[in-house]
Every structure is written in C-alpha cells, then in structure tokens.
Amino acid sequence: MTDLIGGLTTGILFGFLLQRGQVIRYDKQIGALRLQDMTIIKYMLSTICVGMVGVYLLYDMNFAKLAIKPTILGGVVIGGLLFGIGWGLLGYCPGTALAALGEGRLDAGWGILGMLVGAGLYAEAYPMLKNSVLTWGDFGKITLPQVLGINHWIIIVFFIFSTFALFRWLHTKKI
Amino acid sequence: MIIKQDNGWSPYFAGALSGLLLVFSVGVAGKYFGASTTFVRTTGMVEKIFGADRVAHMPYFIKEAPIIDWQWMFVIGIFIGSLIAATLFGSFCWKSLPNTWIEHFGENKTLRAVTAFLGGIIAMFGARLADGCPSGHGISGSLQLAVSGFIALICFFIGGMIVVRILYRGGDQS
Numbered sequence: 001m002t003d004l005i006g007g008l009t010t011g012i013l014f015g016f017l018l019q020r021g022q023v024i025r026y027d028k029q030i031g032a033l034r035l036q037d038m039t040i041i042k043y044m045l046s047t048i049c050v051g052m053v054g055v056y057l058l059y060d061m062n063f064a065k066l067a068i069k070p071t072i073l074g075g076v077v078i079g080g081l082l083f084g085i086g087w088g089l090l091g092y093c094p095g096t097a098l099a100a101l102g103e104g105r106l107d108a109g110w111g112i113l114g115m116l117v118g119a120g121l122y123a124e125a126y127p128m129l130k131n132s133v134l135t136w137g138d139f140g141k142i143t144l145p146q147v148l149g150i151n152h153w154i155i156i157v158f159f160i161f162s163t164f165a166l167f168r169w170l171h172t173k174k175i
Numbered sequence: 176m177i178i179k180q181d182n183g184w185s186p187y188f189a190g191a192l193s194g195l196l197l198v199f200s201v202g203v204a205g206k207y208f209g210a211s212t213t214f215v216r217t218t219g220m221v222e223k224i225f226g227a228d229r230v231a232h233m234p235y236f237i238k239e240a241p242i243i244d245w246q247w248m249f250v251i252g253i254f255i256g257s258l259i260a261a262t263l264f265g266s267f268c269w270k271s272l273p274n275t276w277i278e279h280f281g282e283n284k285t286l287r288a289v290t291a292f293l294g295g296i297i298a299m300f301g302a303r304l305a306d307g308c309p310s311g312h313g314i315s316g317s318l319q320l321a322v323s324g325f326i327a328l329i330c331f332f333i334g335g336m337i338v339v340r341i342l343y344r345g346g347d348q349s
Contacts, residue, residue, distance in 0.1 A: 006204050007245035011252015013196055014208065018253065019260035021189030022182075026273035033332070033339040043190035044314060050194025051318035055201055064201050069306050069316055071323040079305025080312075080327045084334020086298025088342065090291050091273065093309045094302060095210035097295075098250055102257030106271040110288045114295020119214040120222065121296065122303040126235035129304065144320040155320055167187075 015099050024099040026091035026107070033088055038175045045163045052156050068143060074136025075129075090114070181266040197314070206245055207319075209311030211302040213250040215239045279343055305330070 018024050023043045031037030058064035087093055090111040092100050097115065100108035122129075145152040183189070200206050219241025223230045230236050261267035271284050280286060302308040305327050307316060313331065316324020 003204070003245050004243065004248045006200075007206070007248030008252045008255075010196065010200050010204075010206070011249035011254075012256035012259070013252075014193060014249070015253035015256025015258075016260045017189045017193045017196065017256075019257040019266075020184040020264075021186045021193070022184075023186060023189070024257065027275045030273075030275050030339055030343075033335040034343060035336075039186045043186040043193070044309070046187045046190025047194040047197065047314055048318045050191045051197045051314065052320070054194065054198030055318060058198065058202050065205065066319050067207050067315070068319055068321045069312065069323045071321070071326065072306075073326075076305050076312075076323050076326050077330055079301045079303070080330025081334040082301025083298050083305055083308065083327075084301070084331045084336075085338050086294045086296065086301055086334075087331060088335040088338025089294025090298055091276075091294070092291075093210075094214060094299065095208075095250065095253055095308065095310045098210075098254040099257035102254045103261040104267050104269040105273070106269060107273065107276075107287050107291045110291040111295040111298075114292040115211075115214050115299035116218045116221070116295075117292075118296040118299030119211075119218040119303060122300045123215065123218065123233055123235035125300075126233075126238075126303075130234070133304065139322070142322045144322060144325070147322060152320060 014095075015102060018096060018099045019103060024092070024096040024103065024105075026100070026105070029087070029091050029093070029096070036175060038170050042167065042170070045166070049160050049163055052159065056152055056156060066143075068141040070141050071139040072134055072137060073139070074133040078133060086118075181264050183264075183266075194318075197318070204245070206249075207311070207315035208249070209246055209307060209315060210250050210253070211299065211308040211311060212239055213247045214299055215303065216241050216244070216247055301334075 021043045022028060023040045028037060028039045032040045055064060059066060092108050092111050094115060097108045097111045101112065144155050148155070197208055200208070215235065216239060219230055219236045219239070223241055230241065272282060272287055276287055305312060307327060309331060312324045312327035317328055
C-alpha cells in the first residue's frame, strides 16, 4: 500500500514538473524532431545530468541499486526505431500523453487508446519475437563504464561538460 | 477562447527538479521512472474481462502481470499532477488539435485522431520491443549509463525525425 501511495505521489510531482516545463505539448515534441525547438532536449538532459550524479552518489554509498535494462540490439534498435515512427505520428510519448490529457489535450486520449491496443498486439506477438528478434545481438546488462573499462565518474563529468557545450550552442542558435 | 499567457518554467529548472525527484525516488523507494509497462498491465486488465483464462496463459501477461503496481500509480499520478499544474497556472484548455498540426494539416479532427491512434499503436509496440520508452530507457536508462538507454534514445530520435520529415515536408500551409 505504501508502495502505491509512493508511486502516486511521485507521479503527481513528476506530472506537475512536466506541465511546468511545457515539455508535454505536441508542438514541443514535434519541434524537437524538426530541430526547431529544443525545449524537450534541454529538459531531458537536465534531468539526466542531475539524476546521473545523484544516483551514482547513492550507488557509491551503497544506498541504491542500479536497474540496468539488457542491451539486446534486435529489440532495442528495431523497437527504438518503431517507437520513434509512432512518436513522430502521435507527438506524445507514453508518459507525456497522460500529462497532455491532464492539460486538456484530447488528441492525446486517442494516442493513449492506440498505445493500449499496441500493448495488446505486442502481447500477441511476444512468443514469436522472444525466439527471434529478442535473441539478436544480446550483450546482457552492460553499462558504458563496463564497456569502456573506466570509472563512471570520468564518463559523468564528460557527459555534463558535453551537455553544457550543447546548451551553449543551442542558445547561440536560438532553438 | 481567451487563454492567459503562461510561459511555464525554464526547461532547465523543471528538468533539474525532475532529476532530483528521480534521485529521491531511487534513494527512498528504489524506484526508477518508467511508463510503458503500465500500458501492458492495463490492456491485460481489460482483456481479462473478456477472457481471464486466455490472459492467464499468455507469456507476456505472465511476465508483466495485469496488476496495479508502483508504476501504474505513478502514471496515473502524472495525469493528476499535470491537471493540477495546468489548473493552478491557468493553462488548462480542451483542445483536440495542436497548433503545429493546424498550421500544416488544417482543422480536420478525424485525421488527427486517426493519426494519433495509429501512432500510439506503433509507438507502444516499439516501446515494448525495445523494453522501454523515453522515461524508462531515455531518462532512467541513460542516467545509469546503460548502453541500452543511449542506443534506444538515439533510435527514438532517428525514427521520429524520419517521420516528421515526411509529414512536414514542404513547410507550413500558412
């Protein structure tokens, strides 16, 4: 029960921030894909940078566990591209569709219905995909520090510097 | 309809606070953000009404059982949180057509509804195949420096950019 209340509370705060950051609008999501409005990139990279530092600090102090998803190239690449195609048509991702509906965007409702149907179709296709696409290029639960053989903080510092450089560049481009 | 001008918060600020929220969630509850598994669980619940036996034997619904869990409540919370913020700051309004869409495709609501519905089907099928969406892979995955998170995020954008290039070729109507 605490689990469920915790989930609800965290979701409410996240939804609040998504709405305030204005990242849930179709115009913003499509704007990023058209390279005309980088609001969602600024938002996502800010979240990632702060999250990266915080989560790895907790991890180093043994306060948190990582939950790494496996790198199965067949699934991640084909699924990722398919997701992108659907995202370009819909203009909302699963989380932001719910938030957009909360702002009164009715087209997000059609998207949510579509996503529920998509989940059902995937459940039908899963036994077949499990023995084919999901076996292609399975590298297990790998992280960048493992692959590169260097300490995670080196990558985190590099990532943050690159992000700041990108932000500055976006600022000069006014997008 | 007159909508009060609401420019929201800086995306850097809202993004950084979201990052703190995620760190807090991981530290306190051990939960990373994600959204797409919830759609599987919900569809499973709906399908159970029509055929509980069938759902009970489907491997994917065994893997992602049709139950209400932390993430399910999290996703409902996203809806509520956005509704609260939009109401509080006066930016809530019913709209079935986004501005960018109207500029390019006009005011046909059916065309938008069909495109959104089809887009939703493809997006969710892809997200399940990739094992995550922009929350699970894009944010939670890449901040843990997971290789899968970065690859997924890049593929999301490549797929999206291709579609948008086709949809919006030739500039806007007006």
